[in-house]
Structure formats: structure tokens, C-alpha cells
Amino acid sequence: MATSEELKQRIEAALPGASAQVTGDDGAHFEAVVVAPQFEGMSRIAQHRLVYDVFEGELGGSIHALSLQTKAPARSSS
């Protein structure tokens, strides 16, 4: 059964530099807020796809739902 910690680690491993906050403790429904440099300049669709790809085949299956919020990191320098 998937845990939120496992999802967090998988997202962060797949997207270097990303930070993920994952909640959900029933093993099937999760909520994630992901901040990743890879999202810069991408549409929301593309950002979500990038995260969905980490769990290819598991979404809708063993992971029933992953509610997502994605953001590119705020730039601290210009």
C-alpha cells in the first residue's frame, strides 16, 4: 500500500530539485503540492502530466486519486 512519504520520495527522485508535500493516509487518496524547477514555463496540463508520469499505470488503480497543485519555484534572483 502506498504511503504519502513514498509518493513524496518518488516525486522528488523523478524531478531533481523538486519539493513535494504529500498528504493522505488511506493508501489510495492523496493530495500533493509540488514545487519543481522543471515546471518553469510549462502549462498546468504539462506540469500535471510530469507528475502523473511518475506514477504511470498506478493512478486510477492502486492510487485511486492524486489531487495535485503544481508550481514553479518563485525566482529569488533576476
Next chain:
Amino acid sequence: MSEETNPLRDAISEAIDENPVILFMKGTPEQPMCGFSARTAAALQALGAPFAAVDILPDPRIRQELSALSNWPTIPQLFVRGELIGGADIVAEMYETGELAEVLGVEQPTIAEPTAAEAGSAPLQPENRLG
């Protein structure tokens, strides 16, 4: 260059092309069978935007073919003018920012500063084309 004929996928693709706004969901807007589908249908209804809805539950192949076509793994899926807008999270976010109203060419009911929505959407009766 189709390897084999796939009538179901063609029917889905046709439905997406023919309906300016189409939502693939679990259940119907009147009786959604999943909270995510319910939220998404409710956002469209709140904007008063006419939309076609397809219940994917009656046949598991609908979902399979839809996801293969859209490269999007989850349900619901909202398409506007043939383009995938997103699932429940993206639609909710866009509803809140007013982007959804903009994409649909309708006015945001409560958020200030109504923009001139010139592109009126054609009236369309919700129907279940694939059921």
C-alpha cells in the same frame, strides 16, 4: 496510418471535436458518482456554461480509450474546443482565478470586473453520446 480500426476511440474523438465543451466524468452532472467529477461539473454549472457530458462508467473501455487519446490518466477530463483543459484540480484552480470563464467565453458570476465575453458559446444540450 491506423493499424486497426477502433470505432470507440473514433467515437470519442468525434465527440470531442463536435462539442465545444465536453466533460468526461463518472456519473452524470445530475448524479455524479465521484467527488472529483461532481466538483468539475459543478464549476461548469456555476458558470452557466452549456456542456456535453459523457458518463464513462457504463463501459470501462471508454476510460481506457479516452486516456490513451488524451494522455491523461484520471477522470474527469474537460475538453474545450477540442483541447484538453485538465482534470478536477486544474478546472477548480481555473474556476477560482476566472480563467475557466475566460476559456468558456462566459462571465464569472461573482468575481469582480467582468471582461467583455464576445465569443458566446453555441447552445448545446448535454447528452450522453457514448452511453
